[in-house]
Amino acid sequence: MGRYRWVLARKAEGFPTSMCCGVAKVSRQAFYEWRAGHAAGPTRREAAEAALVAEIGEIHAASGGAYGSPRVTAELRSRGHRVNPKRVARLMRAHRIAGIRPRRPKRTTTPARSAPKLPDLVGRRFAPGRPDRAWVSDITYVRTGDGWLYLAVVLDLGSRRLLGYAMSERIDTRLVQDALEGVCCRCRWRAG
Known part of the structure; x- marks a missing residue:
């Protein structure tokens, strides 16, 4: 609350x-000068800014909430407005109008340049019959309250059964080894 508004409220x-x-x-x-100006209503500049904000809101809504200040500025200019991108960004920020920012994909693996390309042994035959x-394996990542956890699983294609898994805070070779060791331990336990 501004000082003049505070004085007006106490006066009331x-x-x-x-x-x-x-x-x-x-x-x-x-x-008293502020009160006289306040009673007279908004100035021409304030009215023009309110109309601009309304048009910004209209453009933003028509885009499904996707447009940010650069695209809104371009659309305003195509409608004949002479606007500065910084002004549009400031008005959007002040009125909490924000575009959708697409998330960048999280890159989890980077193959070694010197490693040879491995053959596809399954050959897209995902129903071996028995x-x-x-067996196939995959790695995925899960967001938790403490950060990312990586999950490696080993599945049997014939039975669609989970054979082994491992979780880690790091995505490295050890994660896959742990998942495979879990399968081996389980197989030895069944055999013994």
């Missing part, structure tokens, strides 16, 4: 104007 409560102006550290003359003929 019945306090003397001079005392309120003294507390707010504004002159009575400045308060269990224990083809």
Whole structure:
């Protein structure tokens, strides 16, 4: 709340104007000038800015909420407005109008340049007919309250059964090894 509005509110409560102006550290003359301008309504500039904000909101809504200030500025210019991109960005920020920012994909693996390309042993045959003929593995990541966790799983294509898994805060070779070791331990336990 601004000082003049505070003085106006205290005056409405019945306090003397001079005392309120003294507390707010504004002159009575400045308060009365502000009140006269405030009572007269918005200035031409304020009205033009309100109309511009309404048009910005209209453009933003028509884009499905996707347009940010650069695209809104371009659309305003195509409609004949002479606007500065900084002004549009400031007005959008002040009125909490924001475009959608697409997330950049999270790159989880970077292959070694010297490593040879590995052959596809499954060959898109995802129904081998019976269990224990083809195993496949994959890695995914899960966002938690403490950060990212990486999950490696080993599946049997014939039975669609989960054979082993491992979780880690790091995505490295050890994660896949742990998942495969879990399968080996389980197989030895079943055999023994």
